[in-house]
Amino acid sequence: MFQTFDSAGDPAVGKPRVALLRQWLAANGLDGFIVPRADEHQGEYVADRSARLKWLTGFSGSAGVAIVLRDRAFIFVDGRYTLQVRHEVDLDIFSIESLVDNPPAAWLKDNLGKGARLGFDPWLHTISEVKALQASADKTGTILVPLDRNPIDAIWKDQPEAPVAPVELHPIAFAGELAKDKLARLAAAIGKDGATHAVLTDPSSIAWAFNIRGGDVPHTPLALGFAVLAADGSHQLFMDKRKFSRQVAAYLTQLADLHEPGEFEAAIVALAKGGAKIALDPVLAADKLRMLVEDNGGTVIAAADPARIPRATKNQAEINGSRAAHRRDGAAIAKLLCWLDRQKPGTLDEIDVVTKLEQSRRQTGEETQMPLRDVSFDTISGAGPNGAIMHYRVSRATNRKLRDGELFLLDSGGQYQDGTTDITRTVPIGKPTEEMRERFTLVLKGMIGISTLRFPQGTRGSEIDAVARVALWKHGCDFAHGTGHGVGSYLAVHEGPQRIARTGTEKLLEGMMLSNEPGYYKEGSYGIRIENLILVTPAAQIEGGDLAVHGFETLTLAPIDKRMVRTDLLTRDELHWLDAYHARVLAEIGPMVDGETLAWLEKATAPLPHDAKI
Numbered sequence: 001m002f003q004t005f006d007s008a009g010d011p012a013v014g015k016p017r018v019a020l021l022r023q024w025l026a027a028n029g030l031d032g033f034i035v036p037r038a039d040e041h042q043g044e045y046v047a048d049r050s051a052r053l054k055w056l057t058g059f060s061g062s063a064g065v066a067i068v069l070r071d072r073a074f075i076f077v078d079g080r081y082t083l084q085v086r087h088e089v090d091l092d093i094f095s096i097e098s099l100v101d102n103p104p105a106a107w108l109k110d111n112l113g114k115g116a117r118l119g120f121d122p123w124l125h126t127i128s129e130v131k132a133l134q135a136s137a138d139k140t141g142t143i144l145v146p147l148d149r150n151p152i153d154a155i156w157k158d159q160p161e162a163p164v165a166p167v168e169l170h171p172i173a174f175a176g177e178l179a180k181d182k183l184a185r186l187a188a189a190i191g192k193d194g195a196t197h198a199v200l201t202d203p204s205s206i207a208w209a210f211n212i213r214g215g216d217v218p219h220t221p222l223a224l225g226f227a228v229l230a231a232d233g234s235h236q237l238f239m240d241k242r243k244f245s246r247q248v249a250a251y252l253t254q255l256a257d258l259h260e261p262g263e264f265e266a267a268i269v270a271l272a273k274g275g276a277k278i279a280l281d282p283v284l285a286a287d288k289l290r291m292l293v294e295d296n297g298g299t300v301i302a303a304a305d306p307a308r309i310p311r312a313t314k315n316q317a318e319i320n321g322s323r324a325a326h327r328r329d330g331a332a333i334a335k336l337l338c339w340l341d342r343q344k345p346g347t348l349d350e351i352d353v354v355t356k357l358e359q360s361r362r363q364t365g366e367e368t369q370m371p372l373r374d375v376s377f378d379t380i381s382g383a384g385p386n387g388a389i390m391h392y393r394v395s396r397a398t399n400r401k402l403r404d405g406e407l408f409l410l411d412s413g414g415q416y417q418d419g420t421t422d423i424t425r426t427v428p429i430g431k432p433t434e435e436m437r438e439r440f441t442l443v444l445k446g447m448i449g450i451s452t453l454r455f456p457q458g459t460r461g462s463e464i465d466a467v468a469r470v471a472l473w474k475h476g477c478d479f480a481h482g483t484g485h486g487v488g489s490y491l492a493v494h495e496g497p498q499r500i501a502r503t504g505t506e507k508l509l510e511g512m513m514l515s516n517e518p519g520y521y522k523e524g525s526y527g528i529r530i531e532n533l534i535l536v537t538p539a540a541q542i543e544g545g546d547l548a549v550h551g552f553e554t555l556t557l558a559p560i561d562k563r564m565v566r567t568d569l570l571t572r573d574e575l576h577w578l579d580a581y582h583a584r585v586l587a588e589i590g591p592m593v594d595g596e597t598l599a600w601l602e603k604a605t606a607p608l609p610h611d612a613k614i
Contacts, residue, residue: 003378005394009054009057009060012058014056014094015093017056020155021068021151021152021155022068030117030118031070032118034066034067034118034119034120034121035057035068035152036064036124037062037065039224041224042286043220044494045217047162047224048160049162049163052150052153057090059084060084060088061088062391063077063080063099064081065103067104067118069112074097076097076102076103076107077096077097079390079480079481081390082480084391104133105132108133108136108137108140108142112137113140114140119147121146122291125287126285126287127280127290146291163215163217163224165214165215166214167244168212168214168248169212169248170212173317174317176315176316176317179211180254180255182307183229186310187231187232188231190231190306193301194301195231195279196277197229197230197271197278198228198279198280198306199280200227201289202281202305203216203222203224204488204491205311206225206226206227208307209227213490219376219377219378219415221374221490222492224239225238225261228267235257236256236257236267237259238259239259268289269292272293272296272297272298273297274298276293276298277299278299278301279301279303280293280301281308304497308496312495312513313509314513318419318489318511321418321489322489322555324419325370325418326533327588327592328368329361329557330589332361333357333360333423333558334589334593334600335360335597336353336356336360337425338600342596345402345429348401350386350394350400351396351399357410358375361375368592371417373417374415375414376413377412379410379411380409380424381408381410381412383402384408386398387407387409387521387527388523390527406429409426409526409527409528411423415490415493416490418490420488422493423531424529425530425559425560427561427563428564437564440530440565440566441564442477443471443518443520443528445574446471446483446518447516447518448574449467449468449470451516451552452573453551453552454549457549459507460504460505460506461482461499461505464508465502477520481519482503482504483500483517483518484515484517485500485515486498487514498514509536510539513533516531517532530560531556533555534553535553536551557589558589559585560582565578567610579607589601
């Protein structure tokens with residue numbers, strides 16, 4: 001199994017570990033310390049060694065921050081984790097704050113006074129984050145203290161070692177472009193930014209640029225390390241050489257000078273002393289890098305990671321690979337849903353479904369000679385009220401039966417060498433209530449709205465996010481997460497900078513892959529989410545129109561449960577879209593299944609009666 005079911009988070013760890021941290025703070029003359037979820041690379045997934053927030057607090061979510069003071073402690077989470085944090089953190093120790101409405105920089109102004117000394121690890125905070133914290137500290141007289149050693153590392157006696165998973169080459173058939181050509185493109189971009197060098201701190205960018213993949217963090221094929229790219233083509237890669245086979249080392253030596261991670265700081269210092277102009281992405285690069293450059297006479301050029309947009313705009317090989325991966329994945333989902341439909345309510349639990357789904361993905365991968373390499377994230381398998389926890393992670397302690405009259409939310413994905421998948425389907429266990437069907441249909445209307453949208457060149461995700469919410473808003477409902485995130489190509493299932501959300505400021509460009517996943521969550525009762533992955537299509541003229549517009553191609557191929565659809569709430573166009581989508585699902589994955597699954601699929605994709613009045 002790629003997924004384990006150990007306890008997601010243990011609130012009992014907080015009290016003794018916070019006490020240890022407070023002892024350390026007192027001994028070192030500090031009034032508080034900030035503990036982010038991040039590692040040195042600011043990625044969503046962190047290696048066990050870097051799971052400092054979880055170790056200290058018990059919170060296992062992918063976004064959060066703790067601030068521990070001498071007599072108080074706080075944990076900041078966003079809307080996805082407001083329920084989860086209550087189960088995983090000792091609320092006698094930690095007060096919950098909103099990471100969105102009252103982030104640490106804003107919180108600091110009201111909670112720390114003149115002369116208070118707040119420590120932070122500059123490797124774990126971006127340049128932008130520290131700038132915001134410093135602005136607040138200046139207003140209150142708080143003293144921000146960058147530390148040379150993280151105090152969590154000092155008190156965490158059995159902290160795991162850094163990972164050294166093998167690096168593998170990503171074949172050109174899937175990458176679609178040689179690494180030397182990618183690096184040449186990036187070198188040219190660095191020069192245009194007025195820099196002599198750029199530091200790649202995001203392992204996804206390194207993986208993309210060098211056409212390599214690794215296994216240092218859960219569910220995302222990344223090799224942790226740093227790269228320094230030069231406008232003149234003299235690149236350096238800093239990565240533990242124990243990860244390299246002879247073949248990989250020989251390949252990488254042709255692209256860059258190879259160094260151990262321990263040499264990275266000295267290399268940055270040497271470049272800075274030589275007068276280098278070093279591009280750092282303010283939202284990705286650790287503030288420690290800014291300090292190393294500026295303290296040694298170099299110049300920091302604030303510029304976006306040069307690999308982010310090229311990585312996000314998929315080439316034809318990556319697009320073709322994703323389409324193939326989604327056909328296989330759709331077949332695996334169909335097998336799972338067919339099997340689930342045959343089970344009696346109350347006989348399965350959440351872990352049973354996760355286990356069966358992974359088996360289905362593995363089997364389908366073996367049959368098509370494209371093995372499942374991993375799941376793309378821990379499957380969200382939420383029955384009844386657990387489905388209302390947006391990023392619920394089933395454990396043996398929380399595992400729940402799929403009971404009659406409830407909804408079951410299944411959000412999962414696969415990592416295949418030719419593509420990364422992410423799909424959510426919500427199904428009824430037994431007969432759903434009319435309220436459930438109504439809310440499901442409102443969510444579906446939002447998903448179809450995004451799927452069928454046409455939009456001008458230069459449109460940003462923030463400008464279309466409301467399309468997914470309009471039907472819910474009209475009924476006084478909403479959901480507390482973005483509508484869609486970017487998706488990598490056999491890389492991170494949550495990839496920036498593209499997204500469909502109120503905070504989605506990046507232009508949506510041809511070749512970008514995103515999720516389309518509106519939802520509705522009724523605390524203590526049920527959750528609904530319908531998710532497909534979509535691809536931004538080339539801008540094209542519409543007959544009679546004045547300008548070229550983009551659209552979306554739906555990549556995900558799996559039935560949407562018709563038992564949950566209120567056809568009277570759909571327009572004729574929405575019904576036609578749903579019928580056409582189901583016809584495509586049957587045409588593309590029908591040949592990949594047989595027997596019971598094919599019979600089930602034919603029924604699940606049959607046209608709906610057209611009761612729409614509009």
